[in-house]
Amino acid sequence: MISRHPVEIGLARQRREVYLESTRTMLTAAQERPQALVSLTGNGVALASLDAVLGGDPVRWFRLAARACAALFSLARSQGKPLSFPLDGDALVSLSGVPDESVLHAGRWLSGWLCAAAAGEAGALALLSHTPAQLIDASSSQAAAPYVRPLSDALRQLATGGDPSAPLMSALRATDPASLPESNVDYALDIETPFIEVLFAVHDGEAPPFAKALELHHKFYSAPSRKDDPDGFVSRRLSAAAALAAQRGLPAGVESDYLVVAAAPETLICCPYCLVPLPGDAPICAACLNDPRNDAPVETSPQERIARVRPCPKCATPIPDLAVICATCRSRR
Ligand SMILES: [Zn+2]
Numbered sequence: 001m002i003s004r005h006p007v008e009i010g011l012a013r014q015r016r017e018v019y020l021e022s023t024r025t026m027l028t029a030a031q032e033r034p035q036a037l038v039s040l041t042g043n044g045v046a047l048a049s050l051d052a053v054l055g056g057d058p059v060r061w062f063r064l065a066a067r068a069c070a071a072l073f074s075l076a077r078s079q080g081k082p083l084s085f086p087l088d089g090d091a092l093v094s095l096s097g098v099p100d101e102s103v104l105h106a107g108r109w110l111s112g113w114l115c116a117a118a119a120g121e122a123g124a125l126a127l128l129s130h131t132p133a134q135l136i137d138a139s140s141s142q143a144a145a146p147y148v149r150p151l152s153d154a155l156r157q158l159a160t161g162g163d164p165s166a167p168l169m170s171a172l173r174a175t176d177p178a179s180l181p182e183s184n185v186d187y188a189l190d191i192e193t194p195f196i197e198v199l200f201a202v203h204d205g206e207a208p209p210f211a212k213a214l215e216l217h218h219k220f221y222s223a224p225s226r227k228d229d230p231d232g233f234v235s236r237r238l239s240a241a242a243a244l245a246a247q248r249g250l251p252a253g254v255e256s257d258y259l260v261v262a263a264a265p266e267t268l269i270c271c272p273y274c275l276v277p278l279p280g281d282a283p284i285c286a287a288c289l290n291d292p293r294n295d296a297p298v299e300t301s302p303q304e305r306i307a308r309v310r311p312c313p314k315c316a317t318p319i320p321d322l323a324v325i326c327a328t329c330r331s332r333r
């Protein structure tokens with residue numbers, strides 16, 4: 001058992017109240033302004049961390065962060081069409097408007113992706129994994145750390161059934177302390193490198209080194225200057241990796257307060273054209289923008305959906321064999 005480092009509970013309680021208040025406001029605002037989805041993504045991440053410490057429901061907030069982030073990136077390429085998403089709870093909310101490109105950066109994408117994987121949010125995970133990399137590259141806010149881009153490429157491959165080995169290797173090389181600013185070195189060595197090693201093992205079907213990675217997380221966030229940073233209360237990276245490992249039949253082999261993992265649903269109802277999982281009876285598929293109610297939806301499981309894939313002839317993203325439209329570039333077969 002790898003326990004959480006000591007945290008100041010009173011401070012965590014105060015912060016939770018602030019984030020809850022903001023979340024209530026932003027859930028209403030999101031129906032008019034896509035910019036509110038940015039706050040909901042950040043609030044969801046913070047509330048999940050705070051609830052993990054305070055004994056609330058961290059998975060609920062991971063879900064909110066994942067859905068808000070997937071909605072944000074989907075609206076950016078919905079050609080002005082409103083999209084329906086569940087946010088907090090199961091009811092679909094109609095969202096419209098075009099988010100500003102400056103909020104569509106790699107760090108936010110990564111954050112949403114990790115929450116989606118950890119919370120078993122298959123729809124949000126697929127939407128984020130099929131967000132074209134060009135959309136994120138075009139954002140005027142760019143990630144400072146050089147390993148973020150190859151790491152994102154690796155995560156897309158992992159979630160779409162492709163081979164993440166080459167981008168994982170690039171990400172690992174980019175964590176070399178010699179090529180990083182001094183202020184990034186500890187984070188790269190204690191947080192990113194162990195995460196990348198775990199992902200290699202998950203892909204190779206070997207026992208992932210979760211214990212070592214969790215101990216380094218504990219060490220990094222035990223520092224007095226970091227111990228009350230909610231980012232350290234839960235490891236989003238290792239929680240996401242544990243969820244992916246579990247889907248591949250690989251147990252984490254260790255228990256830890258830093259892991260928040262929800263089982264993915266066994267059955268997914270997917271768009272008949274692009275095979276991205278659909279939330280309820282949405283009138284439009286947020287990935288391919290078709291009306292999925294015109295044909296019988298495809299019922300599958302998370303593993304089965306990415307078991308047989310082929311590269312899209314136009315953009316090379318791995319897409320399910322049964323898909324007639326690529327969820328990334330929207331070209332038809
Ligand atoms: Zn679709």
Ligand SMILES: [Zn+2]
Pocket residue numbers: 312313314315316317326327328329330331
């Ligand atoms: Zn494509």
